[in-house]
Amino acid sequence: MMQPPLDSATTNAIRAAVADGFERQTQFLADFTRIPSLRGREHAALDFMAGALRMRGWQVDDWTVSTDQLADQPGFSDCNGEVPHIRSVVGTLEPSAPQDVGQSLILQGHLDVVPEGPHDMWHSPPFDPQIRDGWMYGRGAGDMKAGKVAALFAVDALRRAGYAPAGRVHYQSVVEEESSGLGAVATLARGYRADCAFIPEPTGLGLVRAQVGAIWFRLKVRGRPAHVAYAGAGASAITAAIHLITALQKMEADWNTQAAQHPDYRDVPHPLNFNAGQIKGGDWTSSLSAWCDVDCRMGLLPGDDVAARRAQIVETVQQAAAAHPFLRDMPPEIEWTGFMADGYSLQNADAPEAALARAHSAATGASKPQDQSWTALTDTRFYGLYHGIPSLCYGPEADSIHGFDEKVNLASVQRCTEVIALFIANWCGLRPLSG
């Protein structure tokens, strides 16, 4: 059900409306980025979004669900019990004339950000966004507050141009994208569906054709502590943890060798990254450490069976432990602390892809967005893989996401806002707002 091409007057009017609102949009993005919406501390950002939606006249659904109640949803991760509740905020715009309704759309984005690390390694404070040379710096500015804000202001721009989407639009603010995807799961469990989902993660105006999956796990290594004087009598949990990390790095190399066969990743060097992202162990410098916890992430390919990959991780750890003088008798525990995520290759998305290509072309002059095979993941998998909702990931250009001096290119944000507005026009259709 493709909409007829927009005439160039409408296209130009929409682009001009985006430009008109861009200063306010930039200010809004700065205000939003100022909120340190780290895992477990997303409430202020959710309130901010709920307020912005209400002010614009969207219907707002703001609810909290106990994580336990999501356990039967596909793609569920129990996060080792560390995330008891999920709050989400969804704004809905219903088309006013049900008889000529256009295709519906979910505009989804997460508002959780990853920790900013030591502040002295930032050139400007991570939660005090600043603009330099056309880039806005700040934790979360790129991943993915700029895209999230672009989607909201895209609808604003349509309105300023005198239009509303002719199909139902759900504007969804979710949490936990960076850890598990439980926010997306919660909205799907709530019953939200549409003909297409669109997630403006920072893709540099490219289209994510494929994305990896990931598994999070914590190695809990216990040692046999002793005074370092009698090192032979004890066993350092830290040294033992390093032994396990080394074994997992070997597994990583093996998986990447296999990955060279995957149609979406054969041209991507080393798509599957293992990361020991956090480590903590020991209580005393002169004691062999009694304990060491290592928080790990391992990627997997679209098409991989998560349970099978998980079993391989367990096997790798068990084999390494069995070959270790001390872990043999005191094997480490593994906790599953977050992602238990399938990879996802875009499928059954010809229609929304065509609508996006048309919008991208109108805003950028290029015939279509560049395809990307991501070594990270996004929430698209939930819509595409488990609910048959074609799910596009396309957004502005960011740099150093998860790093210091994360930044987003504001010109790309404006361009992305235009593309999203034009995509909505192409996908949902437009109806004139009655004056």
Added chain:
Amino acid sequence: MMQPPLDSATTNAIRAAVADGFERQTQFLADFTRIPSLRGREHAALDFMAGALRMRGWQVDDWTVSTDQLADQPGFSDCNGEVPHIRSVVGTLEPSAPQDVGQSLILQGHLDVVPEGPHDMWHSPPFDPQIRDGWMYGRGAGDMKAGKVAALFAVDALRRAGYAPAGRVHYQSVVEEESSGLGAVATLARGYRADCAFIPEPTGLGLVRAQVGAIWFRLKVRGRPAHVAYAGAGASAITAAIHLITALQKMEADWNTQAAQHPDYRDVPHPLNFNAGQIKGGDWTSSLSAWCDVDCRMGLLPGDDVAARRAQIVETVQQAAAAHPFLRDMPPEIEWTGFMADGYSLQNADAPEAALARAHSAATGASKPQDQSWTALTDTRFYGLYHGIPSLCYGPEADSIHGFDEKVNLASVQRCTEVIALFIANWCGLRPLSG
């Protein structure tokens, strides 16, 4: 100035007095062990000791010194500024008749204990001492509260037998033995001296003939964080820290090869232990870690120059960093967090050794205590190396010090109390208490 041998009646009376008091001594040890006198939290234990001394009529010196004021003392470590003050408690017994004064004695012991680690790895709570099969279990029971209490009750036993030491005795309670020795430094800076120092660390009724030195340092590794998806673009501080640990383990092996030539350590396999005792790094499982701190300890031999060994550690870290793709451009920092300790081989101690041998023989039947070359260190170095005070380390039998289920053998504690009482008699001489 050797005292004449004790007659067997006096010897027996002193041993009987120890036995008489041993139930109270055991209770006192349990009460003392119940105090979790961890680094920086030794005040309650110092109060406990000051109270016990006052109750017994000792003169008590209870003072606090700013660590800065100790900076010109030999063997000083600045502990990276983490220990601003040092409090010590010294009890003194003066001989009542100055004209026939015996040799003086410092009975020193530390009351700081090392962290107990996860409580679930203890069979009984670490600070709820329990007795099983003749052993008292608890953090610090062995290292070194049992020996410390034995020295106090040894003097009590002499009094119950009708005697007081004929020479001045300083009973010193110090902190920081486990980290730097700043407690011992503070007592020496205060002016306390004697003809001999005696430290009842848990030696299993052996005599420490030699002990290693140690250097503490913290590696502060900074990474170049990035989303794990782009692992190639960033650099994990955790992975880089593991690279440095590996280089230091190689250095450890080299130093031990050299140690095979040392007269006191040629028969000790692997006397110099490197330990990465604490590690902490990273903020997010799916981000390459921005930082990783590793707290390290490295042993050194008696006779080694601490400054030269310290320089070798720096060089090892620098060379490893220079050979690393990322650390090359962002070398780690090294902080000196505690020990900057010389090793020490007992010297000029023939007279106190003979007095100890006689006491040990009277209590155990063996001709003299077994010599030990320790791969740990004690405070004896300050007295022996910097102040010409022969300094003996001899105490009860403990097991699993710094580990879980630390314990001390109560029979050995009683034996040790006898030996200390008899040693005081041999060294200081006795004078009858006027009835």
